[in-house]
Amino acid sequence: MTDISDIDITGLSALPQVDQTARTPHQRRPRFDGDVSELPDRACWALQQLLTRRYISAEADADLYSWVLEYRAQLCVRLSELDLMLRVTDVGYESGGVAFVEQARYESARGVKLLRREPLGTYDSILALHLAQMMRASGGQAVLISREEVHGLFSGVLNDVDRDTVTFTARVDGAIARLAGLEILRRTRDDEDSYIISPVINAVMTASVIAELQQQFELLLSGGAAPERDEQEAQLDG
Template structure:
């Protein structure tokens, strides 16, 4: 079967218009890859074998809670491009690279095994009972919504705790304070982002779907059920933890992709 296509006259006859003359003599554009050729040292004594972009991707993976294609597209592109060599370098530090392509999210987590010589590179960031309850409900909320941009109000967040109110906390003022502290914590963990135009409206970060895996949700649900059944107040109870980098500088801003969020 022959497809009849309209071919420009200069292509059909083999001739080249004057305005395109000499184009064949121009150097071909090479697509950037993992082999970027000779590199210029970034600093005196730089002996890295990796391209600069791979080094910067590695540094950001170690100092951010996660890298998001939505928030930092350039960093995400570098992580995706150099992911194999990054996995290898991170493995040397007993770290795993987790990439969720459909969400464009990448983060590292500590690998666990028995060794007297191994050292934990990432710190364990503890979260309290109400933080865990909110994280659990937000993960379910996001999955049920099946939308990229999920908004939730402060009032709706408080309503998520309706099942806890009468069985655990009878002091409603203290109960509300605990929920507000949980909101602050999940903002700090970057699971919630305050809406620019409304301080009482939040965007639920899709990264929570990457971090809160099915097994994590199952474990938190089990601990939540135990918490409800125990009738405890949860003042200092720690039921879960999340891995985060040690470099958490509160003075950093998210205006630039090189800064902390």
């Protein structure tokens, strides 16, 4: 029998450390013929969603959002190759975070804009402005707003284009439907004409965008016609 005192243990400290948190490597199977991606399937799916949706929220898409966080470094590399930037923001409250992609802004002779989602119209953007302001003033409380109250936000608008009451009402209703489709406005269960404002609006509406939209709204109030906004300016990209 060998006495433990006879064993030389001086070399043990030189042995490599085992990463206890590392995952067991596995062989990735191609999803389709010709698939040569170096990313795991979940990272690929998260990337696809980021490129095709305005935002991914932890509240509505827990799995997708967790994949974005898990593979955030790799996704940032892939997106930056396309002149895109990944934004991940904690919106607070009980909603967790939100992730979205925006176009990088820099001077390039050959760069191509890839984010070409359907742009927000003037009334969509102005409504988003009001909702963002209301959420920021709420102090972290849920904000409930009715269809009638939304129309009231535009009561002072006297622009030359939409003086006809029917057309004007239709434009505001269209803005409500648009932001409801983006889940910025969420219908309540008790009343289909009442909405809860999603805190996501705080993440996708920056201070600079709010200031610019405020100028456009004041132009409408003064009787002018605000120009239709394009996707790059609107910045409501989640």
